[in-house]
Amino acid sequence: MFRDYGPKEVKFFFIYKSLAHPELAGNYVQPFTLPERLDHARQAERQLGASIPWIVDAMDNRLKHALGDRPNSEFVINPEGIIIRKRAWSDPTQVRKDLEELVGPVNRITREEDVQLKLELPPKATAAERVMPRLNRPKMQPIMMEPQIEQEGPPFFAKLRAEADASLLRDGNGQLYLGFHLDPFHNAHWNNLTESLSFRIDTVEGVTIDKWEGVAQKVSAVSDADPREFMLNVAAWPVDKPLRLTVSYFACVGEESCYAVKQEYVLHRERDIDGGGARGEGAGYWESEEFAQRMLASDKDKDGKLAKTEATGIILPQFDKLDRNKDGFLDLDELKVFSDWLNYHHTPGTPSSEPDSDP
Amino acid sequence: MRFVAPFLMLALAFIAVPIEVQAQKMQEREEDFLRSRPLIGDIFPDVTVYSPDGTPFKTGDLRGHYTVLTFGCLT
Structure with a gap:
């Protein structure tokens, strides 16, 4: 369609947004910074085809919020900038009909087999996978969290995915999932010859947690790329009392560069509408x-x-x-x-x- | 066989109810989206976003052409 209607001065854009299903494909995780989201968008160009340009939503997801928060919605605007079509799910057949009506039919319709797309695969894992048993966590929801980003600090090689079950979100009593997932864009793996990843949550008066701190299970493989996961039982967590979490781990990039990392997060008992629904091992594949x-x-x-x-x-x-x-x-x-x-x-x-x- | 049929019907009834509910929910979600702002006829929101190389880009500048915009991501 881009080939057919590009010459007719119709513009096409994909809008890169937060991940709809973290942990699928190349074990992708939500980016924390704009440069990281730009990396995602450039990977999307390579993986999904670059003939249609991508534009990248800001980290506050302003365009997604302004347009109704759907993962694959589609809009057609006219030369005056007015929305003339919108649909909750992209539908190329319908867009073609729209364009035939708006700018006229084309002489020859380009078919998918006519377009020689050279698409790349997701990046391969940096080290062994599936060496650590995964926690099952179907039907949990991502919660709001703020990684405490230091300008001079190391990147978040491992990124926290925090999820709550329905009762924790509703009344402050329930399960809290903490998963530290290596971000494939930082190309790092765990160094298992040193101490395992550990976390600590600062105590908050009135709140009960069965594990205020935890250490990941030892792995016999020298290195691996599996997430380090914990399931916590939380009681009496009020909405207005965020939790402060510190995580420590050793991450290596290649054979030589290893980093001892300590990073902090602030967790809120509030659903993150931009967090996406995790899918894959642990979170659950589609049945x-x-x-x-x-x-x-x-x-x-x-x-x-x-x-x-x-x-x-x-x-x-x-x-x-x-x-x-x-x-x-x-x-x-x-x-x-x-x-x-x-x-x-x-x-x-x-x-x-x-x-x-x-x- | 005559014993199987009522069970089968019962089972189908259990399946049929959630499917009805799901169908209605899906329909409602589509309709909610069409009813939510911005509506057809509204100006496309003007916000600053970025090209993949990091150059800021104002969506209000998307004028002068028919433009098709589709949300997507890596997953």
Whole structure:
């Protein structure tokens, strides 16, 4: 479409926003600084194609907030800067129809196979993975936290992912997940020949936590890249009393450069609407039957399959590719393939370029 | 077989209820989005964002052309 309508003076942009599903793909984690988010956007150019330019939202997510906070929404604006189309999920077929109506049809429609995209894979892990058992934490929500960034300090090689269960968010009593995930953009791995990562939370009067401090389990591998995770039981945590956490760890970049790092965070008992829903090992992959059934929720005529007019959300843009038997409908099995593809494609280190792995 | 059918129907009823609810929720989410600001006909918000090389970029400058903007990320 970019090829067809670019010459007709239509501009296209992708807007790079906070991660929708941290921990998928290359074990990506939410960036803490603008330079880190710019790194993400440049990786997106390499990984997802660079013909359409990306613009990058600011770290306060101002554009995402100003436009309704959806992960894959789409807007068409006219030459006067007025919004003339908006949809909650991107739908290339519909955009093409919009543009045919607004600026006229093109003589020859560029098809996907005509475009020779050279797409890169996510970066490979820096060291062994899956040496540390992961904590299961389905259905937890990210909470607001402020990394205490020092201008002269080392980068946050490991980044905290803090999540709360529903009852902790609601009334201050429940489970708090702390996961220290290595940021693949800093290319670091844990040095297991030294002390394991440890954390400490400053005590707050009235608040009860079963582990105010913790040390990660020892790993026999010399180095690895698995997250260091802790599940805490918290009671009587008031909304107006943030927790201050200090983490200490040794991170190495390559064979030579190792850093002893001490970093701080302030945690708030408040859901982070920009934190995204973590997916992957621990947080949970998409379960294919459940995913397919959920997609079938929009089966209005109850014939057990989705017609294109019934499809919504993430399915719609992929409809034709998913309809493998080309009968014009997506049945349960075809929908299951999609969730398998999402999981497969997003499994860290798994090649994504095999022809039949494309949804 | 006649014993299976009622159980099957019961099971289907349990499946059918959440699907109905889910369908309604999905529909509502789509409609909420269309009803939320900015609406069709509003001016696109003018905020400062960045090009991938870090150059500031004002979205208010997106004028003079039809423009398609799509949110995305690495995951």
